[in-house]
Amino acid sequence: MVSGTELRPGPGAAAPRGPRAGELVARWRSLSLVPVLLLLGVIGFVVSPAFLTSDNLLGVAQQSTELGLLVLAEALVLIGGRMDLSLESTIGVAPVVAMWVVLPPDGGRFHGAGLLPGAFSVPVCLLVGALVGGLNAFLILGLRLNGFIVTLGALTTLRGLQIAVSKGQSIVDVPASFGYLGQARWLGAPAAVWLTGLLFLAGGSALTWFRHGRALYAIGGNSEAARAAGIRVDRVTCAVLVLAGVLAAFAGVLYTGHYGSVSANQGSGWIFQVFAATVIGGVGLDGGRGTLFGALTGVLTLQLVVDVMTLAGVPPLWNQFLNGVIIIVALVVSRFASGERQT
């Protein structure tokens, strides 16, 4: 018998350039923002000498961590063919509930319940995130409600819960263990940057080298086909929704540590940025497409734009306008760089 690639015969079927070109296009999609990032780097370098310093770049990296974790969570949910809008509220409500559980009823401006010692604050926060994800999963998968509307309702409900529990005020006296991860520096870089990088790496590995990760693409691409192929569709989807809640809660931990307090509107309005970063990074809104690396480049693009504009002395009042412009421009660029439609 013949061996190797020659074995797949057929007149014209095995066009010599075919395989490489096809695979390159598929990979190219998740790299399409890399030139944009490089271009932003060049512009930043030209605009200000302060751009290419480790302080500035690490600052951008740390700024990216909280948004990045939400994007990681949303990317996983979107690849699985679902949506979770409530992430932007989870990042706020989970720390507030954790604070309420661990802070004493007296002393300080904020009166908690003092149920557990301060050391439990991070686990409680993550648990709240898991509960939010689990509740979403129950409503979407158990009761078969529309995911978009369920998580929209959760977004509003959780935001309201946060305001009610915190009485609309920032909580400044957070336990040391809760603030640690957002403040600490490991090996010369913020711990948050290391952790976010590691989580992206873990997520990317799971999507590439683990069956459950690959099942996610199948579920998002065609859940009926995934079911016929023996994938436990509901179980995997549920796990991803819970995981997304936990990641959002963890983003809340980093955010709180970074700014030293749980702010009253922590995460409010972020979901647009989250979706923008995920989609310009090449993750399809209709599921089954995209990579975590692409999503990460999406986050970095948005953050670098803000940084470059600040350094260039653009008045902050223009930030929102320019942010919107860059999202649309990035979409157009990646549409033509990859040649794929993005519906």
Next chain:
Amino acid sequence: MHSSSSSPVPVYSAPRHPVAEADGVSKRFGATVALRSADIAVLPGEAHALVGRNGAGKSTLVGLLTGLLRPDAGVVRFGGEAAPAFGDTRAWRSRVACVHQRSTVLPGLTVTENLFLDRQSASALRPIRWRRLRARAAELLGEYGVDVDPALRARDLTVGQRQFVEIARALSSGARFVVLDEPTARLDARGIDLLFAKLRALRGQGVAFLYISHHLREVYDLCDTVTVLRDARRVVTAPVSGLGHRALVEAMTGDRPSAPGGRASRPAPPRDDDAPVLLSVEGLTLPGVCRDVSFTVRAGEAVGLAGSAASGNVRVGEAVAGLRKAAAGRIAVAGHPVRTGSVPDALAAGIGLVPEDRHAQGLIPARGVGEHVTLSAGKRLGPFGTVLPSRARALADRMIEELDIKVPGPATPIAALSGGNQQKVVVARALAAGPRVLVTIRPADGVDVRSKEFLLGRVRRVADEGRAVLVVSDELDDLRVCDRTLVMCHGRLVGAFGRGWRDRDVVAAMEGVPGASGPAEEPGADGEAADGVRH
């Protein structure tokens, strides 16, 4: 040899203009030439068949004739006049109607709305008269023997009924030229008869058809003229009566076909009646679908489960593969019971599935071929839930080679493949898990002659390797590879046939004609199902 053997339709060179014609049309997509200077002319009242293997250019020609694609060269004419401008949908629709291969019925709309989509009233400003429209819809469907409430949503119809909505929509458009792309793929034998009767009546009124089908028998039944496409060219146009079955297949494939029936009709291998029972189904009951269905499949045996669209045979196949939960009954693989309603459990027990509808249940359009064939492979890809790239790659390459899937590389998205290759991918996926029991539902649905022969041969080989195969189908060609064929009608087993059955016996049993069951081999194969005798 056959190329340019005859100019387009010399036999019918009447003075009148063809109702539709394409003159030297060409179309390319990127580097691929989809159609090379093809001609076709359909005369008024003619039923013109268009045949060719998958990828021969049929869909492209249909696209050009229906205004969905714009030709790179050549012209399309209707009744001797140039075709409307590209994009003028309304003008195109008044000249040509089309029953598309993939369903275009909108599941969320009612039957009435689907039938009269965008022509609910005579003009945009005229209000819609719903009551009259519904009455008209009921009347229209009644002509096809479809008795449904026109206010029902299309998703609540059976597959066959939905297909008739599709057909009725095209045929009632008033166009004098109708393209039918695989219209019978979802119909049972009675539905096909009704459709053909309707088509013949319309022909009598001067309506012309372009009829595309993989079933050459339908071509002989219905059509006057046949045009064969091969490798993006028209190779022959001839009267159907002057072109034998063998010559037609030869024109399609470009070489000599093997004996009719192919591998299917070769002598049966000596079968061991003492071979262990691999699959046993006892008293399977699915509410509203079937009652008390029992059968067994031995190692090395292929058993057919025949039945028309409403018989429930497909549901039984899906239940065996874990897609449906049984209300009562037991399914066991090699004596070990399998929990019903769970595909992972069925997979773990060694049951593989080739699902009925590859688009809905088999394929993930954007993902690569390699990913598909390794989707169900589970632990074969690596320990602890990992997917080791080297093993996945090796398995993908092996399955691509084993099923002769024509594809540039394992990363090629499935959407870029022809129907035959897509179906091979679905079969490859089922086999990649190394099943002991293979359930295939219409394993060669909508694929060309050559792929069909290959796929059925492959299914037979699975049985010859000592595994058990259940072939669920209403296609006689599919059933011919089986050692035994069980027939279902209205949710019950009504007949059993060994090898060498006659077509009409099996068809009669599927249609519920009493007394048609063959030598009963199975318990519960009593030929008198209570309600099996309607029509």
